[in-house]
Amino acid sequence: MYLFCAMGLIFPAAAAFVAASLNQRAYSGGNQICHTIAYNILRNKEDAEECANDTYLGAWSSIPPQRPNRLSIYLGKITRNLALNRYKRYTAEKRGHGQVVLALSELEACVPSETTVEQTIEENELAAAIDRFLYAKPKLNRNIFVRRYYHLYAIRDIADAYGMSESKVTSLLFRMRNELRRFLEKEGIML
Known part of the structure:
Protein backbone atom coordinates (compact mmCIF):
# COMPACT_ATOMS: atom_id res chain seq x y z
CA MET A 1 0.00 0.00 0.00
CA TYR A 2 1.38 3.42 -0.97
CA LEU A 3 0.19 6.83 0.20
CA PHE A 4 0.80 10.15 -1.50
CA CYS A 5 1.69 13.39 0.22
CA ALA A 6 2.56 16.89 -0.96
CA MET A 7 6.18 15.82 -1.58
CA GLY A 8 5.33 12.64 -3.45
CA LEU A 9 5.10 8.95 -2.67
CA ILE A 10 5.26 7.65 0.90
CA PHE A 11 6.81 4.21 1.17
CA PRO A 12 4.84 1.18 2.43
CA ALA A 13 6.26 1.25 5.98
CA ALA A 14 5.32 4.92 6.34
CA ALA A 15 1.90 4.20 4.85
CA ALA A 16 1.30 1.51 7.47
CA PHE A 17 2.35 3.92 10.25
CA VAL A 18 0.05 6.68 8.91
CA ALA A 19 -2.86 4.24 8.55
CA ALA A 20 -2.34 2.93 12.10
CA SER A 21 -2.22 6.43 13.60
CA LEU A 22 -5.33 7.48 11.67
CA ASN A 23 -7.08 4.35 12.85
CA GLN A 24 -6.09 5.03 16.48
CA ARG A 25 -7.34 8.65 16.28
CA ALA A 26 -10.57 7.54 14.64
CA TYR A 27 -11.43 5.13 17.41
CA SER A 28 -10.41 7.46 20.23
CA GLY A 29 -12.94 10.24 19.55
CA GLY A 30 -14.06 10.55 15.96
CA ASN A 31 -15.74 7.18 16.01
CA GLN A 32 -18.07 8.37 18.79
CA ILE A 33 -19.51 11.05 16.49
CA CYS A 34 -20.11 8.52 13.73
CA HIS A 35 -21.62 6.09 16.23
CA THR A 36 -23.99 8.79 17.55
CA ILE A 37 -25.17 9.75 14.06
CA ALA A 38 -25.81 6.10 13.17
CA TYR A 39 -27.49 5.37 16.51
CA ASN A 40 -29.87 8.33 16.13
CA ILE A 41 -31.09 6.81 12.88
CA LEU A 42 -31.03 3.09 13.66
CA ARG A 43 -31.65 3.04 17.45
CA ASN A 44 -29.58 -0.14 17.68
CA LYS A 45 -26.15 -0.13 19.31
CA GLU A 46 -24.67 -2.99 17.28
CA ASP A 47 -25.91 -1.67 13.93
CA ALA A 48 -24.66 1.82 14.81
CA GLU A 49 -21.22 0.42 15.65
CA GLU A 50 -21.14 -1.50 12.38
CA CYS A 51 -22.08 1.64 10.40
CA ALA A 52 -19.42 3.65 12.23
CA ASN A 53 -16.81 1.02 11.34
CA ASP A 54 -18.02 0.82 7.72
CA THR A 55 -17.62 4.60 7.53
CA TYR A 56 -13.84 4.32 7.71
CA LEU A 57 -13.79 1.65 5.02
CA GLY A 58 -15.93 3.89 2.81
CA ALA A 59 -13.71 6.90 3.52
CA TRP A 60 -10.56 4.89 2.86
CA SER A 61 -11.81 3.83 -0.58
CA SER A 62 -13.27 7.21 -1.58
CA ILE A 63 -10.84 9.84 -0.29
CA PRO A 64 -8.18 9.75 -3.02
CA PRO A 65 -10.60 11.09 -5.67
CA GLN A 66 -12.76 13.15 -3.25
CA ARG A 67 -10.33 15.16 -1.01
CA PRO A 68 -12.81 16.55 1.56
CA ASN A 69 -12.19 19.96 3.15
CA ARG A 70 -13.30 18.82 6.62
CA LEU A 71 -12.83 15.16 7.38
CA SER A 72 -15.30 15.11 10.28
CA ILE A 73 -18.13 16.42 8.09
CA TYR A 74 -17.19 14.00 5.31
CA LEU A 75 -17.19 11.05 7.73
CA GLY A 76 -20.52 12.22 9.17
CA LYS A 77 -22.09 12.25 5.70
CA ILE A 78 -20.79 8.76 4.94
CA THR A 79 -22.11 7.48 8.29
CA ARG A 80 -25.50 9.11 7.76
CA ASN A 81 -25.86 7.62 4.27
CA LEU A 82 -24.83 4.15 5.46
CA ALA A 83 -27.27 4.32 8.38
CA LEU A 84 -30.13 5.60 6.20
CA ASN A 85 -29.51 2.83 3.66
CA ARG A 86 -29.53 0.24 6.44
CA TYR A 87 -32.68 1.81 7.90
CA LYS A 88 -34.43 1.63 4.50
CA ARG A 89 -33.45 -2.02 4.22
CA TYR A 90 -34.84 -2.78 7.69
CA THR A 91 -38.07 -0.85 7.25
CA ALA A 92 -38.67 -2.44 3.87
CA GLU A 93 -38.61 -5.76 5.71
CA LYS A 94 -40.33 -4.78 8.96
CA ARG A 95 -42.30 -1.65 8.05
CA GLY A 96 -41.37 -0.25 11.44
CA HIS A 97 -41.49 3.41 12.42
CA GLY A 98 -39.05 5.44 14.46
CA GLN A 99 -37.39 8.84 14.73
CA VAL A 100 -36.37 8.84 11.06
Missing part, protein backbone atom coordinates in the same frame (compact mmCIF):
# COMPACT_ATOMS: atom_id res chain seq x y z
CA VAL A 101 -39.91 8.46 9.78
CA LEU A 102 -41.24 10.96 12.30
CA ALA A 103 -38.59 13.61 11.57
CA LEU A 104 -38.86 13.24 7.80
CA SER A 105 -42.66 13.30 7.89
CA GLU A 106 -42.51 16.62 9.76
CA LEU A 107 -40.54 18.09 6.84
CA GLU A 108 -42.81 16.70 4.08
CA ALA A 109 -45.04 19.77 4.02
CA CYS A 110 -42.17 22.15 3.22
CA VAL A 111 -39.98 20.08 0.88
CA PRO A 112 -40.90 19.25 -2.72
CA SER A 113 -42.17 15.70 -3.12
CA GLU A 114 -41.29 14.45 -6.61
CA THR A 115 -38.64 15.96 -8.84
CA THR A 116 -38.48 16.01 -12.61
CA VAL A 117 -35.63 15.50 -15.06
CA GLU A 118 -33.87 18.54 -13.61
CA GLN A 119 -33.59 16.70 -10.28
CA THR A 120 -29.95 17.54 -9.62
CA ILE A 121 -30.39 21.24 -10.37
CA GLU A 122 -33.52 21.46 -8.24
CA GLU A 123 -31.88 19.60 -5.36
CA ASN A 124 -28.90 21.97 -5.47
CA GLU A 125 -31.20 25.00 -5.54
CA LEU A 126 -33.18 23.59 -2.63
CA ALA A 127 -30.02 22.88 -0.61
CA ALA A 128 -28.69 26.39 -1.28
CA ALA A 129 -32.03 27.95 -0.28
CA ILE A 130 -32.18 25.92 2.94
CA ASP A 131 -28.60 26.97 3.72
CA ARG A 132 -29.50 30.64 3.21
CA PHE A 133 -32.57 30.20 5.42
CA LEU A 134 -30.62 28.51 8.21
CA TYR A 135 -27.71 30.96 8.19
CA ALA A 136 -30.16 33.84 8.62
CA LYS A 137 -31.40 32.24 11.86
CA PRO A 138 -29.80 32.51 15.31
CA LYS A 139 -27.17 29.85 15.99
CA LEU A 140 -29.30 28.09 18.63
CA ASN A 141 -32.29 27.74 16.28
CA ARG A 142 -30.03 26.60 13.43
CA ASN A 143 -28.35 23.98 15.63
CA ILE A 144 -31.67 22.63 16.90
CA PHE A 145 -33.02 22.39 13.33
CA VAL A 146 -29.90 20.57 12.10
CA ARG A 147 -29.90 18.20 15.08
CA ARG A 148 -33.51 17.27 14.41
CA TYR A 149 -33.63 17.05 10.63
CA TYR A 150 -30.07 16.14 9.66
CA HIS A 151 -28.76 14.16 12.63
CA LEU A 152 -32.29 12.94 13.48
CA TYR A 153 -32.08 13.46 17.24
CA ALA A 154 -35.23 12.83 19.28
CA ILE A 155 -37.04 15.92 20.62
CA ARG A 156 -36.26 14.79 24.18
CA ASP A 157 -32.53 14.55 23.44
CA ILE A 158 -32.47 18.03 21.89
CA ALA A 159 -34.37 19.49 24.84
CA ASP A 160 -31.93 17.89 27.28
CA ALA A 161 -28.89 19.10 25.31
CA TYR A 162 -30.06 22.72 25.32
CA GLY A 163 -31.78 22.80 28.72
CA MET A 164 -35.20 23.44 27.19
CA SER A 165 -38.58 21.81 27.60
CA GLU A 166 -39.76 19.38 24.93
CA SER A 167 -42.75 21.63 24.18
CA LYS A 168 -40.45 24.60 23.59
CA VAL A 169 -38.29 22.59 21.16
CA THR A 170 -41.41 21.27 19.38
CA SER A 171 -42.81 24.79 19.13
CA LEU A 172 -39.52 26.19 17.84
CA LEU A 173 -39.27 23.48 15.17
CA PHE A 174 -42.91 24.02 14.16
CA ARG A 175 -42.30 27.76 13.70
CA MET A 176 -39.08 27.14 11.78
CA ARG A 177 -40.79 24.66 9.43
CA ASN A 178 -43.51 27.23 8.72
CA GLU A 179 -40.90 29.94 8.17
CA LEU A 180 -38.96 27.58 5.89
CA ARG A 181 -42.09 26.83 3.87
CA ARG A 182 -42.76 30.57 3.40
CA PHE A 183 -39.10 31.23 2.59
CA LEU A 184 -39.01 28.49 -0.06
CA GLU A 185 -42.24 29.76 -1.63
CA LYS A 186 -40.78 33.27 -1.71
CA GLU A 187 -37.63 31.86 -3.37
CA GLY A 188 -39.84 30.32 -6.06
CA ILE A 189 -39.29 26.71 -5.05
CA MET A 190 -42.46 24.76 -5.69
CA LEU A 191 -43.75 22.76 -2.74
Whole structure:
Protein backbone atom coordinates (compact mmCIF):
# COMPACT_ATOMS: atom_id res chain seq x y z
CA MET A 1 0.00 0.00 0.00
CA TYR A 2 1.38 3.42 -0.97
CA LEU A 3 0.19 6.83 0.20
CA PHE A 4 0.80 10.15 -1.50
CA CYS A 5 1.69 13.39 0.22
CA ALA A 6 2.56 16.89 -0.96
CA MET A 7 6.18 15.82 -1.58
CA GLY A 8 5.33 12.64 -3.45
CA LEU A 9 5.10 8.95 -2.67
CA ILE A 10 5.26 7.65 0.90
CA PHE A 11 6.81 4.21 1.17
CA PRO A 12 4.84 1.18 2.43
CA ALA A 13 6.26 1.25 5.98
CA ALA A 14 5.32 4.92 6.34
CA ALA A 15 1.90 4.20 4.85
CA ALA A 16 1.30 1.51 7.47
CA PHE A 17 2.35 3.92 10.25
CA VAL A 18 0.05 6.68 8.91
CA ALA A 19 -2.86 4.24 8.55
CA ALA A 20 -2.34 2.93 12.10
CA SER A 21 -2.22 6.43 13.60
CA LEU A 22 -5.33 7.48 11.67
CA ASN A 23 -7.08 4.35 12.85
CA GLN A 24 -6.09 5.03 16.48
CA ARG A 25 -7.34 8.65 16.28
CA ALA A 26 -10.57 7.54 14.64
CA TYR A 27 -11.43 5.13 17.41
CA SER A 28 -10.41 7.46 20.23
CA GLY A 29 -12.94 10.24 19.55
CA GLY A 30 -14.06 10.55 15.96
CA ASN A 31 -15.74 7.18 16.01
CA GLN A 32 -18.07 8.37 18.79
CA ILE A 33 -19.51 11.05 16.49
CA CYS A 34 -20.11 8.52 13.73
CA HIS A 35 -21.62 6.09 16.23
CA THR A 36 -23.99 8.79 17.55
CA ILE A 37 -25.17 9.75 14.06
CA ALA A 38 -25.81 6.10 13.17
CA TYR A 39 -27.49 5.37 16.51
CA ASN A 40 -29.87 8.33 16.13
CA ILE A 41 -31.09 6.81 12.88
CA LEU A 42 -31.03 3.09 13.66
CA ARG A 43 -31.65 3.04 17.45
CA ASN A 44 -29.58 -0.14 17.68
CA LYS A 45 -26.15 -0.13 19.31
CA GLU A 46 -24.67 -2.99 17.28
CA ASP A 47 -25.91 -1.67 13.93
CA ALA A 48 -24.66 1.82 14.81
CA GLU A 49 -21.22 0.42 15.65
CA GLU A 50 -21.14 -1.50 12.38
CA CYS A 51 -22.08 1.64 10.40
CA ALA A 52 -19.42 3.65 12.23
CA ASN A 53 -16.81 1.02 11.34
CA ASP A 54 -18.02 0.82 7.72
CA THR A 55 -17.62 4.60 7.53
CA TYR A 56 -13.84 4.32 7.71
CA LEU A 57 -13.79 1.65 5.02
CA GLY A 58 -15.93 3.89 2.81
CA ALA A 59 -13.71 6.90 3.52
CA TRP A 60 -10.56 4.89 2.86
CA SER A 61 -11.81 3.83 -0.58
CA SER A 62 -13.27 7.21 -1.58
CA ILE A 63 -10.84 9.84 -0.29
CA PRO A 64 -8.18 9.75 -3.02
CA PRO A 65 -10.60 11.09 -5.67
CA GLN A 66 -12.76 13.15 -3.25
CA ARG A 67 -10.33 15.16 -1.01
CA PRO A 68 -12.81 16.55 1.56
CA ASN A 69 -12.19 19.96 3.15
CA ARG A 70 -13.30 18.82 6.62
CA LEU A 71 -12.83 15.16 7.38
CA SER A 72 -15.30 15.11 10.28
CA ILE A 73 -18.13 16.42 8.09
CA TYR A 74 -17.19 14.00 5.31
CA LEU A 75 -17.19 11.05 7.73
CA GLY A 76 -20.52 12.22 9.17
CA LYS A 77 -22.09 12.25 5.70
CA ILE A 78 -20.79 8.76 4.94
CA THR A 79 -22.11 7.48 8.29
CA ARG A 80 -25.50 9.11 7.76
CA ASN A 81 -25.86 7.62 4.27
CA LEU A 82 -24.83 4.15 5.46
CA ALA A 83 -27.27 4.32 8.38
CA LEU A 84 -30.13 5.60 6.20
CA ASN A 85 -29.51 2.83 3.66
CA ARG A 86 -29.53 0.24 6.44
CA TYR A 87 -32.68 1.81 7.90
CA LYS A 88 -34.43 1.63 4.50
CA ARG A 89 -33.45 -2.02 4.22
CA TYR A 90 -34.84 -2.78 7.69
CA THR A 91 -38.07 -0.85 7.25
CA ALA A 92 -38.67 -2.44 3.87
CA GLU A 93 -38.61 -5.76 5.71
CA LYS A 94 -40.33 -4.78 8.96
CA ARG A 95 -42.30 -1.65 8.05
CA GLY A 96 -41.37 -0.25 11.44
CA HIS A 97 -41.49 3.41 12.42
CA GLY A 98 -39.05 5.44 14.46
CA GLN A 99 -37.39 8.84 14.73
CA VAL A 100 -36.37 8.84 11.06
CA VAL A 101 -39.91 8.46 9.78
CA LEU A 102 -41.24 10.96 12.30
CA ALA A 103 -38.59 13.61 11.57
CA LEU A 104 -38.86 13.24 7.80
CA SER A 105 -42.66 13.30 7.89
CA GLU A 106 -42.51 16.62 9.76
CA LEU A 107 -40.54 18.09 6.84
CA GLU A 108 -42.81 16.70 4.08
CA ALA A 109 -45.04 19.77 4.02
CA CYS A 110 -42.17 22.15 3.22
CA VAL A 111 -39.98 20.08 0.88
CA PRO A 112 -40.90 19.25 -2.72
CA SER A 113 -42.17 15.70 -3.12
CA GLU A 114 -41.29 14.45 -6.61
CA THR A 115 -38.64 15.96 -8.84
CA THR A 116 -38.48 16.01 -12.61
CA VAL A 117 -35.63 15.50 -15.06
CA GLU A 118 -33.87 18.54 -13.61
CA GLN A 119 -33.59 16.70 -10.28
CA THR A 120 -29.95 17.54 -9.62
CA ILE A 121 -30.39 21.24 -10.37
CA GLU A 122 -33.52 21.46 -8.24
CA GLU A 123 -31.88 19.60 -5.36
CA ASN A 124 -28.90 21.97 -5.47
CA GLU A 125 -31.20 25.00 -5.54
CA LEU A 126 -33.18 23.59 -2.63
CA ALA A 127 -30.02 22.88 -0.61
CA ALA A 128 -28.69 26.39 -1.28
CA ALA A 129 -32.03 27.95 -0.28
CA ILE A 130 -32.18 25.92 2.94
CA ASP A 131 -28.60 26.97 3.72
CA ARG A 132 -29.50 30.64 3.21
CA PHE A 133 -32.57 30.20 5.42
CA LEU A 134 -30.62 28.51 8.21
CA TYR A 135 -27.71 30.96 8.19
CA ALA A 136 -30.16 33.84 8.62
CA LYS A 137 -31.40 32.24 11.86
CA PRO A 138 -29.80 32.51 15.31
CA LYS A 139 -27.17 29.85 15.99
CA LEU A 140 -29.30 28.09 18.63
CA ASN A 141 -32.29 27.74 16.28
CA ARG A 142 -30.03 26.60 13.43
CA ASN A 143 -28.35 23.98 15.63
CA ILE A 144 -31.67 22.63 16.90
CA PHE A 145 -33.02 22.39 13.33
CA VAL A 146 -29.90 20.57 12.10
CA ARG A 147 -29.90 18.20 15.08
CA ARG A 148 -33.51 17.27 14.41
CA TYR A 149 -33.63 17.05 10.63
CA TYR A 150 -30.07 16.14 9.66
CA HIS A 151 -28.76 14.16 12.63
CA LEU A 152 -32.29 12.94 13.48
CA TYR A 153 -32.08 13.46 17.24
CA ALA A 154 -35.23 12.83 19.28
CA ILE A 155 -37.04 15.92 20.62
CA ARG A 156 -36.26 14.79 24.18
CA ASP A 157 -32.53 14.55 23.44
CA ILE A 158 -32.47 18.03 21.89
CA ALA A 159 -34.37 19.49 24.84
CA ASP A 160 -31.93 17.89 27.28
CA ALA A 161 -28.89 19.10 25.31
CA TYR A 162 -30.06 22.72 25.32
CA GLY A 163 -31.78 22.80 28.72
CA MET A 164 -35.20 23.44 27.19
CA SER A 165 -38.58 21.81 27.60
CA GLU A 166 -39.76 19.38 24.93
CA SER A 167 -42.75 21.63 24.18
CA LYS A 168 -40.45 24.60 23.59
CA VAL A 169 -38.29 22.59 21.16
CA THR A 170 -41.41 21.27 19.38
CA SER A 171 -42.81 24.79 19.13
CA LEU A 172 -39.52 26.19 17.84
CA LEU A 173 -39.27 23.48 15.17
CA PHE A 174 -42.91 24.02 14.16
CA ARG A 175 -42.30 27.76 13.70
CA MET A 176 -39.08 27.14 11.78
CA ARG A 177 -40.79 24.66 9.43
CA ASN A 178 -43.51 27.23 8.72
CA GLU A 179 -40.90 29.94 8.17
CA LEU A 180 -38.96 27.58 5.89
CA ARG A 181 -42.09 26.83 3.87
CA ARG A 182 -42.76 30.57 3.40
CA PHE A 183 -39.10 31.23 2.59
CA LEU A 184 -39.01 28.49 -0.06
CA GLU A 185 -42.24 29.76 -1.63
CA LYS A 186 -40.78 33.27 -1.71
CA GLU A 187 -37.63 31.86 -3.37
CA GLY A 188 -39.84 30.32 -6.06
CA ILE A 189 -39.29 26.71 -5.05
CA MET A 190 -42.46 24.76 -5.69
CA LEU A 191 -43.75 22.76 -2.74
